[in-house]
Amino acid sequence: MSDSHQHTRTQAHAHHGASSAGWGMAVSATLHCLTGCAIGEVLGMVIGTALGWGDVPTIALAVVLAFFFGYALGMRGVLRAGLRFRQALRVALAADTVSITVMEIVDNGVMLAIPNAMEAPLDSPVFWGSLAVAFAVAFVVTAPVNKWLIGRGKGHAVAHSYRH
Template sequence: MIIDGVMLLWFGLTALSVLFVAIDIRNTPESTVMKWGFVLFTLYAGPFGAFLYVLGCREPLPGTHEQYVAARWRQVLGSTMHCVAGDGIGILVGAVIGAAVALPIVVDLGLEYLLGFAFGWTIFQALFMRDMAGGDYGKSLRMTFTSELLSMNCLMGGMIAVSTLAWKGNPAAHDPGEPLFWFRMSVALMAGFAVAYPMNWWLVAHHLKHGMLTVRPTQPAGKPAATDAMPGMTMDTKPGAGTDMSAMKPPAPRPPVPVMAAVSFAVLAAGLLVAWIFGGLSG
């Protein structure tokens, strides 16, 4: 079948892409959590992940990373990638558990959402980025909750429409022991990335979520030099790093956070609606 050839090519390219990113990113002055994020994201997105790493994060010339990642679209790329990398772990664990115990599709999706949000928020965001909140994990949890919620809603909204409808009638697509299951989830995560990107643009633009970071060998690991900083987070900035003093006291977001929260839930609902209309929620 054609899909078998496509998957063989995909997984082969994914293995090469992950190997390239895992080796090459060691020389990129990026924070450790973002380095792991890109490796995980490439595991999900294959050659597309490697392409985005090269285009959006890889230092083109020595000493230029701060200026290179200062572009807003690269900041947002880092923000969205970080969301997908962390949330994706919980989502995939939920999908495997749901398939293993034959949960109804709606319950399965609920489990994916809960585990994805829990891991993304408490581990990948709050725990790994706690140094940006002065090392206070509780403060980091409070500061990252809203941004994680809004981003996760959009990620899942995009994923649900794809994961429930792609190869809907093929049992192999819902069996973790089959390659098609993992290919389906990779496609769904990439769709979720695309849908979550605009929300992350708003979050980064209003300093509610961090973007790319720069960590030089002479800096403490918890003191990144370049990002659109979140309010209350401590950061050492350098000239040309893409962060100005106004980031310390940003104006009130427009549209306001409650409006954008409603938008994120609307995106999530839209994903469920599309899945329901086309029969993806049956079973």
Template sequence: MSGYSFTLCAVRRASLDFQTAIKVAIAADTVSIAVMELIANAIIRPHTRRVGRSPFRRAVLVGLPGRLRGAFLITTPVNEWMTGRGKGHAVVHAYR
């Protein structure tokens, strides 16, 4: 939710109406957020089986920075590829 809200605030400052700003934020961030979540969850899944079902166990929380780094490393090339083709965050750049 916060990923969308950062983009939403930025395009609202560009004087877009709320409905259009929502559409731009969804178009710009959905693939990026989906890839990031997919990778982070794929990395955490084996750990939750090992330490129990709670995502708040110490072993799970300690590994959070590593999972986020891993997801970032995979998401960055995806974002660059999309931006190079005029998709993703490139949609937002038209409103700045």
């Protein structure tokens, strides 16, 4: 299938999905995003904390890994639907960039705002509790963003059109 044909298919399906955008789809999209972000965030925070890195390099690593795992999970579904790697990457970028960005800004902001969260050792309830709170707040903030995007045929509506 040519890229232009796939683009037209994506627009048609995404527009159709726009009319049916509900909270269920937004929550599902946000949970999908949270999964990739959480894998990357936890890995980055654990590595940075274990190595004694400061806040900035630890957060930078966590953000890079969150985007990597978020995009990888996003690509997985559309690759299974038969898209080639390059097209699957384009779909993942379109579907996940805003969601991951919002989630990363919020969860890292919360981690920085909680006293001693970034300095807590890995075996501390403060570290893990703060991370859990950060993910919960990021989910609550990101779900309406995803609902808004999906309602306009953007974000996860793009990837959803290939999976269904």
